[in-house]
Amino acid sequence: MNKKCIGSIVLISVFSLQLFAQKEKREQVKSSQTAYEKYIDANNDAHLKEFIELVSIPSISSIPANKPDVDKAAAWIVHKLKAIGITTAQTIPTEGNPVVYGCWDKAPGKPTILIYAHYDVQPVKEPEWTIPPFSPKISDGKIFGRGASDDKSGVLITIWAVETMLRTAGKLPVNVKFIFDGEEEKGSPSFKGFLDKNKDLLKADFALNADGSQYSETTPSILMSLRGAAILEFTIQTANTDAHSGQFGGKTPNAAVALSQVIASFYTKDGNVAVEGFYDKVVPASLQEKEMIKKLPYDASRDMKVLGTTAETGDTIFSPLERIWYRPTLEIIGMQSGYTAAEGHANIIPGNAMARITCRLVNNQSGKEIIDLIVKHINKNLPVGARVTYKFSNGYTRPMKFPADTKAYHYVSDALFTIYGTQPLQTGHGGSIGPLIDINETLGIYAYSLGLQLADERKHAANEFFRLSSMRKGQLLYCYYLQHVADEESKLKNK
Amino acid sequence: MNKKCIGSIVLISVFSLQLFAQKEKREQVKSSQTAYEKYIDANNDAHLKEFIELVSIPSISSIPANKPDVDKAAAWIVHKLKAIGITTAQTIPTEGNPVVYGCWDKAPGKPTILIYAHYDVQPVKEPEWTIPPFSPKISDGKIFGRGASDDKSGVLITIWAVETMLRTAGKLPVNVKFIFDGEEEKGSPSFKGFLDKNKDLLKADFALNADGSQYSETTPSILMSLRGAAILEFTIQTANTDAHSGQFGGKTPNAAVALSQVIASFYTKDGNVAVEGFYDKVVPASLQEKEMIKKLPYDASRDMKVLGTTAETGDTIFSPLERIWYRPTLEIIGMQSGYTAAEGHANIIPGNAMARITCRLVNNQSGKEIIDLIVKHINKNLPVGARVTYKFSNGYTRPMKFPADTKAYHYVSDALFTIYGTQPLQTGHGGSIGPLIDINETLGIYAYSLGLQLADERKHAANEFFRLSSMRKGQLLYCYYLQHVADEESKLKNK
Numbered sequence A, B: 001m002n003k004k005c006i007g008s009i010v011l012i013s014v015f016s017l018q019l020f021a022q023k024e025k026r027e028q029v030k031s032s033q034t035a036y037e038k039y040i041d042a043n044n045d046a047h048l049k050e051f052i053e054l055v056s057i058p059s060i061s062s063i064p065a066n067k068p069d070v071d072k073a074a075a076w077i078v079h080k081l082k083a084i085g086i087t088t089a090q091t092i093p094t095e096g097n098p099v100v101y102g103c104w105d106k107a108p109g110k111p112t113i114l115i116y117a118h119y120d121v122q123p124v125k126e127p128e129w130t131i132p133p134f135s136p137k138i139s140d141g142k143i144f145g146r147g148a149s150d151d152k153s154g155v156l157i158t159i160w161a162v163e164t165m166l167r168t169a170g171k172l173p174v175n176v177k178f179i180f181d182g183e184e185e186k187g188s189p190s191f192k193g194f195l196d197k198n199k200d201l202l203k204a205d206f207a208l209n210a211d212g213s214q215y216s217e218t219t220p221s222i223l224m225s226l227r228g229a230a231i232l233e234f235t236i237q238t239a240n241t242d243a244h245s246g247q248f249g250g251k252t253p254n255a256a257v258a259l260s261q262v263i264a265s266f267y268t269k270d271g272n273v274a275v276e277g278f279y280d281k282v283v284p285a286s287l288q289e290k291e292m293i294k295k296l297p298y299d300a301s302r303d304m305k306v307l308g309t310t311a312e313t314g315d316t317i318f319s320p321l322e323r324i325w326y327r328p329t330l331e332i333i334g335m336q337s338g339y340t341a342a343e344g345h346a347n348i349i350p351g352n353a354m355a356r357i358t359c360r361l362v363n364n365q366s367g368k369e370i371i372d373l374i375v376k377h378i379n380k381n382l383p384v385g386a387r388v389t390y391k392f393s394n395g396y397t398r399p400m401k402f403p404a405d406t407k408a409y410h411y412v413s414d415a416l417f418t419i420y421g422t423q424p425l426q427t428g429h430g431g432s433i434g435p436l437i438d439i440n441e442t443l444g445i446y447a448y449s450l451g452l453q454l455a456d457e458r459k460h461a462a463n464e465f466f467r468l469s470s471m472r473k474g475q476l477l478y479c480y481y482l483q484h485v486a487d488e489e490s491k492l493k494n495k
Helices: A012-042 A044-055 A064-083 A152-169 A191-197 A255-264 A287-295 A300-307 A320-325 A367-381 A407-420 A434-443 A469-494 B012-042 B044-055 B064-083 B152-169 B191-197 B255-265 B287-295 B300-307 B320-325 B367-381 B407-420 B434-443 B469-494
Strands: A088-092 A099-104 A112-118 A137-139 A142-144 A175-181 A206-209 A221-226 A228-237 A329-338 A352-361 A387-392 A425-429 A447-449 A465-467 B088-092 B099-104 B112-118 B137-139 B142-144 B175-181 B206-209 B221-226 B228-237 B329-338 B352-361 B387-392 B425-429 B447-449 B465-467
Touching: A012 A044, A012 A152, A012 A469, A044 A064, A044 A142, A044 A152, A044 A469, A064 A088, A064 A099, A064 A152, A064 A175, A099 A152, A112 A152, A112 A434, A112 A469, A152 A175, A152 A469, A191 A434, A206 A407, A206 A434, A221 A287, A221 A407, A221 A447, A228 A255, A228 A367, A255 A329, A255 A352, A255 A367, A255 B255, A255 B329, A287 A320, A287 A425, A320 A425, A329 B255, A352 A367, A367 A387, A407 A447, A407 A469, A434 A447, A465 A469, B012 B044, B012 B152, B012 B469, B044 B064, B044 B142, B044 B152, B044 B469, B064 B088, B064 B099, B064 B152, B064 B175, B099 B152, B112 B152, B112 B434, B112 B469, B152 B175, B152 B469, B191 B434, B206 B407, B206 B434, B221 B287, B221 B407, B221 B447, B228 B255, B228 B367, B255 B329, B255 B352, B255 B367, B287 B320, B287 B425, B320 B425, B352 B367, B367 B387, B407 B447, B407 B469, B434 B447, B465 B469
Parallel strands: A112 A175, A112 A206, A206 A447, A221 A425, B112 B175, B112 B206, B206 B447, B221 B425
Antiparallel strands: A088 A099, A099 A175, A137 A142, A142 A465, A228 A352, A228 A387, A329 A352, A329 B329, B088 B099, B099 B175, B137 B142, B142 B465, B228 B352, B228 B387, B329 B352
């Protein structure tokens, strides 16, 4: 890496020079990686066994009954960290689920890399899974199971990379601190408190987010923005009990209808959100961001094929990627009323109806303000005979943007280029990873995403999977990254 | 009963005469009933035990897994019928669940009374029950459990009445045929076929429906109309899988939202149904029906208190009882989309959303035509990116009206007056009892309703109950009815 480039924006004019330097480095690296590759290949079966073990544990953080499983997953990881010879491996209690902390600190004077991932998973809607979500199956070069991609892949690949370096070289070229979150899938409500309490322990020079993804199997990418998130559950009640649809039908309010009317009122005809004030703090995408989008080989049919959708929706004055990355949303993520079991039917007018909302937020939108606006809208649009109760979420995740003009960005970019052999694209992401904001605010560093997940891996949905080929690529990526940071920082120090 | 009145409309001018005659009869009857009352009171505990036994059997006809329970309930009733000394007691197979048939035919030359009730029950939404639905509890003068009111009360009270007469007098004054339906709660799809096949066996002079109700504990009533019913389930699909609400939110159609928009489109602002052609075959209530409604001491707050509603809805150009009895409805009886378990939440854009509709029909509305109109409406109002599949119901129940100018009507009216001491009101009912239409069409007789259920007994809802006081009153009512028909028909014959 040309030192002149470090800390400055990568300009098109220096691109050819940079490419040349990176290619040269890549050749050097190739031979030194042979040892890693040998170790990785020799241990593939053992790692696969570990993958199956960890995915088998239903560590669903949002369901209290699964707390023992969350603890079991944390203990499993601590055990694994100890087995690879890390200096310190332990769970650190928080106000919620523990964070798994691992530290290898035997490289005094060398930089410290903080690696974030999460070991908790989303809940499952069992009937939609064609394979059991917690009895992982290997098939067609993939491992299927809840959390296989999001984010047990992140936990394991980073541990295996460190294992590979320790077993191969007997040491790491940098210091490494792992923090594995146990509450990411419920918005990491305890993570900020954990960081505040352990600020000194977690001091680091660079941070990585292993809960990240690449643009495709062959095209790497770096995440430049995340949306925030806010959740609200509300129940519309029209009666204290369900009513016989014959006996009372015609004069009795129907909660399912009332809920549908309220939900329909959330949207304008052009696919925008009709809640007053919803877009007030939204800033349009910058020219730079629009340029970034133009560079991306966006293929509308790709996601449509993955999801089985037949149309892209939303306001067409914004491009699809602008809508996903730089526009806020109001989604109904769950809705229930009346008797809905697959078999049988109850001929009733439902007395209550429940819906859950997730908003994805951008720019300076505040989760609390947005939820307040929605509550105001619901209260104003309640049909006659309907009353409403709210269940507010514990916390909101703020939106975040990542700068491209940092050393940290370049190290990530270099590693991706070296392993993929092609310059990474810049992307946004419509999702929310609160801990990355917390890390930035508390520790003053940006946790750039360096993960191997891919868009079609059905994260949060049924039959989630992870590509086995990404295990090898991910370990090499992390091995190279750690070595590269050590080399570059050493050069800077000795300058 | 004054013979001149038989077969003619009861006119106000003969009312005083009729009242006098009925009162006289009532006095005569009182003494002859003492023996019945003694038997009923002496056997109250045994009957209560039987009530608990029968309600304990979860004979839910619409859930295939409960088929053994349906059969168990049928077998229980056959056993009970045999125990009271009925001539024939057996199950008769149909294309679906068996009909329980019981016959006492040792009164040659006397009229035959056909008694309809049903032994199947509605499904339950367990979490909403504060007592287990199939472990009946006696409390506060009530028996709580699914089917306690609808309609195991009807099955048992009619059997107990016959038991009382057989045990007290050693015989019945008329012939009695019981037919207990095992599919009423799923629309009695096999009942018409059963009647057609067993037309000769079921020949009768009069019919009663023991799945009926009274206006209040002190005011009897006779059912003059029923609405029809048609059911439709539809699923809106926007994707083949749920999608991560961050990753895809903003350009991806949401099935829960699409369903809500379709449901909202079913209604006009004034509370009517917006489906084109929905009201085309609706005839306004006749002046006579409007007069009947005026006579009823309608108390809006009564149902509102029972249900816990805060408003009466629907088009106010029709009175509440007109809306319930003489206007069709389109109700959402169940609706589900996304992850809706009480604990946890999944941050997804649901790929599919399901709703179940029940329409209540009037006049010459055809279930098939109405469902066709709704399908047309849904297809026309599908949001962009949404597709729909339909699950059609097996059958439709047609609306029905009962004449007041029949002997059969008067016998029911006389019995109610005698037991309650007050003239019965005429009422409509917004519900649907298909078998009553089938009986009328196949056997040529009207099955007037003579049941003890009351409006507040949470039929089809959680914590259904039946009043213990109605057990005694119901038995006396049926004992008196059977004797009265025998007496009156005998007088007519000997005239």
